[in-house]
Amino acid sequence: MAGSITGQNGWSLSNGTAIVQSTVVQNGNQALEMSQATIMHDVSSSNSTLWIRFHARISEAPQNMPCETYPNISAAFFVGTNLNIIAYSNSIPVDLGVAMPTNTWTRFDLYCDYDLMVWNLSMDGTTIGADLPLCTSGTDVDTVMISSDDSSSSYIDQLDVLDHELATNAPDFDGDHIPDWWELRNFGGITAATASGTSSNSGMSFLETYIAGVDPFSHDPFVFTSPEAGQLVWESIPARRYDIQWAPNLTTNFISIGTVDWPDDHFSDATTNNAGFYRLRVSVQ
Known part of the structure; x- marks a missing residue:
């Protein structure tokens, strides 16, 4: 809804001006315009991973450099006065040597891993900071904060904050x-895995274990149960599509009989076949 961001979809404004407007947008009808403002949103999750994606637009280089991060911030970055992206590694600001363009929309992706205590930062789908140590040792995530110290307008659009995988156009x-x-989570580096390499999971490749959502280092079979005739139930993985296939026997080709997208985890076969075989094929959405 056009007007102040305060109270909209759980956002709060601590200072400055932040309004929802429809003149400058990345996609859809509205985007957030900020000027010397700080906005915050509560986050509640028991998971140890966090994905954040948003689009940002600025009209000029910032006039001032932030002096320090806020207390208890685990991951943070800002745009410097030379337009370079500066990210915090531990509590140390590191110039990543990549400039943010002006007067165009730029997509940012953050991945925070509170088991490994590291985070990744990507810009327009390319990772520019990887395996950066988090700023604090705390593992409780309770707030996402966006701040603009300049009097000139900055814009934010298409913001997602998730505690599960955001696979569409994921940085690779x-x-x-x-x-x-x-x-990073499984091999310790963003280029450390060989997609065609053989995992320890029933001869699957590492790419196949990622798609199926199973452990690449141990036998972790995909759980697929049939509690009663024609009822299929499995453990659904975020950002996946499941193609349910059937064949009367194993010498004939399987045919698709339906598709199911996460978070759904079941399928009901309305046919009345006395016998046959089901197969589930998984793809990333």
Whole structure:
């Protein structure tokens, strides 16, 4: 709704001006315009991972450099007076050597891992800061904060804050179809996994274990149960599409009989076949 951001969708404004407007937008009908403002949104999750994606637009280089991060911030970055992206590694600001363009929309992706205590930062789908140590040792995430110290307007649009994988156009530095966050979490680096490499999971490749959502290092079979005739139930993985297929026997081709998208985790077969075989094929949405 056009007007102050205060109270809209759980956002609060601590200072300055932040309004929802429809003149400058990245997608859809509205975007947030900020000027010398700080906005915050509560986050509640028991998961140890966090994904944040948003689009931002600025008209000029900032006039001032932030002096320090706010207390208890785990991951933070800002745009410097030379337009370079500066990210915090521990509590130390590091110039990543990549400039944010002006007068155009730029997409940012953050991945925070509170098991490994590291985070990734990506710009327009390319990771520019990887395996950065979090600023604090705390593992409780309770707030997302966006701040603009300048009098000139900054714009924010298409903001997602999720405690599960955001797979669409996920940053993938080496282009192997395995996102950077998964390689970092499982192999310790964003280019450390070989997609075609054989995992310890029933001979599946590392790429296949990512798609299926199973452990690449141990036998972790995909759970697929049939509590009663024609009823299929499985453990659904975020950002996945499931193609349910059937064949009367294993010598004939399987045919697709339906598709299910996460978070749904079941399928009811309305046909009355006395016998046959089901197969589930998984793809990333």
